[in-house]
Amino acid sequence: MIDGLLFDKDGTLFDFRLSWGGWAAGFLTSVARDEAHATRMAQAIGYDLAARDFAPDSPVIAGTAAQIAVSLLPELPGYTLDDLTDLINDTAGTAPMAEAVPLRPLLTGLRERGMRLGVATNDSEAPARRHLQAHGITGLFDYIVGYDSGHGAKPGPGMCLGFLHAFGLPPGRTAMVGDSLHDLHAGRAAGMRTIAVLTGVAAAATLAPHADVVLPDIGAIPGWLAQLPG
Structure with missing residues (x-):
């Protein structure tokens, strides 16, 4: 009953806290003038420097660079928006990602x-x-897009619709898999089924009303598929 799966990356393919907690600490330290400055920047992006954890509304979780x-x-008044965005992208590309399951x-x-x-x-x-290539899995995907690929960002449906149109996939036989409400709202807006996973920051109670199923991680997808009729 499922012909295609469209995965979010951070918090879905890769465990969010393990992957991005260290990056955020390193990035903030590298651009901060002192410890107090790093703490203020951490608060601005909903990040706890001591715990290396994120608030549920942190823009790092589901936002763009x-x-x-x-x-x-x-x-950071010495930066322009474009310069700071480029710096975030450059450092993010080298951040070590922790696979949520053996991918x-x-x-x-x-x-x-x-x-x-x-x-x-x-x-x-x-x-x-770069993250996918570092784990040797780029060639296993038919479609790879980011917010700057021309389809817009989630929770808009553009990336999901692009996947459906690229391969002629029926929305009802395709699922969006993600760890955030942005992912699930994007999938629903495109008419797709939605699979929530708990390898991000959002809790099951938050995700469940917007998902067809809530799984502990993407490793549980084959078992879920086996239970579908047909």
């Missing part, structure tokens, strides 16, 4: 079922591709 830059810009065997198994697989992230496309 430009949105993160907008939050930080008042604390290559999971994705290979899904492809062997004849499924189309894609990635739709509010990250920029270039660093997203």
Whole structure:
């Protein structure tokens, strides 16, 4: 009953806290004048420097690099918005990502079922591709887009609609897989089924009203597929 799966990247393919907690601490330290300045910038993006954790409304979770830059810009008057966005993208592209589950065997198994697989992230496309390449999984995806790829950002449906149109996939036989409300709202707006996972920051109670199913991680997808009729 499912012909295609479109994955969010951060918090879905990769565990969010493990992947981005360290990046945020390193980035803020590198641009801060002192510890107090780093703390103010951390507060601006909903990040706890001591705990290396994010508030549920942090723009780092589901926002774009430009949105993160907008939050930080008042604390960094020496930067333009474009310069700060570029710096975020450059450093994000080298951030080490922690796989939520072993990705290559999971994705290979899904492809062997004849499924189309894609990635739709509010990250920029270039660093997203670097993350996938670092884990040797770029070639397992038929479609990879970021917020700057021409389809708009989530929660808008553009990236999801692009996936459907690229391969002629029926929305009802395609699922958007993500860890945030942005992901689920984008999928629903495109008429797709929605799968929520708990490898991000959002709780199951927050995601459940907007998802067809809530799974602990994407490793549970094959089991869920096996229970579908047909």
